[in-house]
Amino acid sequence: MDILTLIDRIEELVHDGRGIPFSSSKLVDPVKVYEIVDEIRAQFPDELKQARWIVKERQEMLEEAEKEANRILEEARDRAAALASEQEIVKMSEQQAAAILDDARNKEREIRLGAEDYADEMLANLEVNLGKLLTAVQRGRDRLQGKVGAQR
Numbered sequence: 001m002d003i004l005t006l007i008d009r010i011e012e013l014v015h016d017g018r019g020i021p022f023s024s025s026k027l028v029d030p031v032k033v034y035e036i037v038d039e040i041r042a043q044f045p046d047e048l049k050q051a052r053w054i055v056k057e058r059q060e061m062l063e064e065a066e067k068e069a070n071r072i073l074e075e076a077r078d079r080a081a082a083l084a085s086e087q088e089i090v091k092m093s094e095q096q097a098a099a100i101l102d103d104a105r106n107k108e109r110e111i112r113l114g115a116e117d118y119a120d121e122m123l124a125n126l127e128v129n130l131g132k133l134l135t136a137v138q139r140g141r142d143r144l145q146g147k148v149g150a151q152r
Contacts, residue, residue, distance in 0.1 A: 002043065003040055003043050003044075006036050006039050006040045006043065007040070009036050010033060010036050010037075013028050013029065013032055013033060013036075014026060014028055017029075
């Protein structure tokens with residue numbers, strides 16, 4: 001028997017069922033209906049069963065692919081966070097390097113200015129001492145000339 005014939009038998013059962021007074025409902029023997037439904041299930045073509053199996057397998061594959069996609073996405077998020085953290089470390093290192101360079105430049109300036117001040121002070125002392133020495137040399141020459149000029 002084909003499926004359509006079995007469906008026709010269900011319709012006959014409903015049609016031939018005993019009517020309930022004051023209602024449009026009918027009494028149908030459920031055992032007979034279940035028997036026909038079982039026959040319908042048995043009559044389904046193998047292709048339909050295979051199609052249902054394929055749909056089930058496809059759904060499982062989609063769920064597995066979604067799990068894998070979520071795993072990859074989470075891994076990408078973790079990697080992005082790590083890279084952002086690395087970039088933050090690099091940025092902090094660059095800021096620290098800039099601060100160290102600024103500090104070194106300031107110290108170099110202080111040392112250079114201090115050295116210039118010291119050199120200027122030493123040269124000023126040397127200038128004063130040379131001036132005194134020059135004066136002493138000049139006096140010595142003047143005396144020599146006075147003594148030498150007086151003897152001549």
